[in-house]
Amino acid sequence: MTIFEMPRTERVIEGPGALAGLPAELDRRGLGRALILSGRTLGASEPFGRLVEDLGERVVGVHTEIQAHNPLEGIMELVALARDTGADVVIGIGGGSAIDAAKLTSLGVSEKVDDPRDFLRYSLSHGLLPLARAPLPTIAVPTTLSAAEWNGVAAFVDSATTRKELCRYLELTPATVILDPALSALTPRRLWTTTGVRAIDHAVEIAYAKNAHPFTTALCMGALKILARDLPWTARDPEDLEAGLRCHQAAWMSLVGVHNVPVGLSHAIGHQLGAAGVPHGVTSCVTLPHVMRFFEPATRGQQEVMAGILAEARGALEARSAADEIELLFERLDVPRRIREFNLSSEALETVVEATMSEAEAVIRQAPRPVTAEDVRLILAQAQ
Known part of the structure; x- marks a missing residue:
């Protein structure tokens, strides 16, 4: 006997201009304190700025310095930012690193991770410690084709060993994914x-x-x-x-x-x-x-x-x-x-x-x- 775990994505909003549907999606889900994560180039773009403006008071924090492969120290900074702002949802906009950063931030907040070394306990190579509580909700807006948005896998680099570590929890899968080819045309x-x-x-x-x-x-x-x-x-x-x-x-x-x-x-x-x-x-x-x-x-x-x-x-x-x-x-x-x-x-x-x-x-x-x-x-x- 085998068990097939069905994907956890709840809603996909797709098509040119789909990004404009994000404010209504937050309202539908009763989420009003969003932390938005992206890379530097996308974060400086006109569509990104317009989105932040449209979201208005729903945004409690914006971070546009996501690093490739997510060094662990950077993830801990994001966890602290999410806590300090009282975020109730983390939105990753961009490539796989931004979306993985949203998942990892969600994990770190919900599991109350304070020490970077404790993050390793949630990685595949260190045994995948069972989750104590449900992660913060995440929403993904991909602008590349790395497909990080469709699963609960998230990667970070342990600078002490220079190895890439993987977390894998179905619960980390973004519940909503927005596919906007007009936004990804900027990639x-x-x-x-x-x-x-x-x-x-x-x-x-x-x-x-x-x-x-x-x-x-x-x-x-x-x-x-x-x-x-x-x-x-x-x-x-x-x-x-x-x-x-x-x-x-x-x-x-x-x-x-x-x-x-x-x-x-x-x-x-x-x-x-x-x-x-x-x-x-x-x-x-x-x-x-x-x-x-x-x-x-x-x-x-x-x-x-x-x-x-x-x-x-x-x-x-x-x-x-x-x-x-x-x-x-x-x-x-x-x-x-x-x-x-x-x-x-x-x-x-x-x-x-x-x-x-x-x-x-x-x-x-x-x-x-x-x-x-x-x-x-x-x-x-x-x-x-």
Whole structure:
């Protein structure tokens, strides 16, 4: 017998201009003390300023200095800010880091975390301490395709070890998600494209996981088809809002069941490359084709389906291998594909190997074949 945990998202508001529906959504839910989190660029934009103005007295705090990968010290500052302002909802607007920051702030406030080291007790590598109470509500407004808004997973970096740590609680899933392609049209195209590759990585790894489920596999294959078709187009034309919304929906489809069927080795390596300084979405551009080739003997049937979807999207009558088709798509997207572009030392890469293996039970537990540290070293060498 297996148990499938249904996603916890309660409401999705989508379409051009959907951001304007946020004040009414707060009122509907009886929330009137919002802490809003974003990155610096988005926080300085005209739509962001207009939103804060429209929310008026519903806003008790605004923080526009979210850092990539969420260093633990920064999260503790946000927890203190949420407490000091008496926030009753945390709104993350932006990419995965902003949305994860909202989840982590919610967790820290509700669990009364005062010491940064105590946060580790809520991470996968330290046992996931059971929650004592319901987290603060969160709302997510994504402007990238990293799909952090669809689950209760949140990442932060422990500066003492330089490792990325993961919290995973269904209760942290944002209850409301707002998909506004007019807002995400402002996202720099390189960031949009690389996080789209991240969504492709979700779809691939969940579709060939050892415990793959028909529900999630069907959604992942649908997501792969949409992204292979529309991501290159939106990389060139951010003003095609219909295509932009379809990409948001595909990112949703790629990760909606992750609490049941996990992502895998490409993500585990990517988490730690991210902690070493490689941008979040870029890690999948670097790792995915090599991980697919490593798993190909154990996932031949699934990868043949993927190859057909990818070949159709580029208008080819015959498909190459799935990994080769992914490489062709990455060429069209013009994304970074080599570790050497980021000047990581051999010592840093060995730390990546060790930290990846520390995620064996948490992230790569459903890998299609066993994974050793030497396998990870070989994949990193191929990606170098």
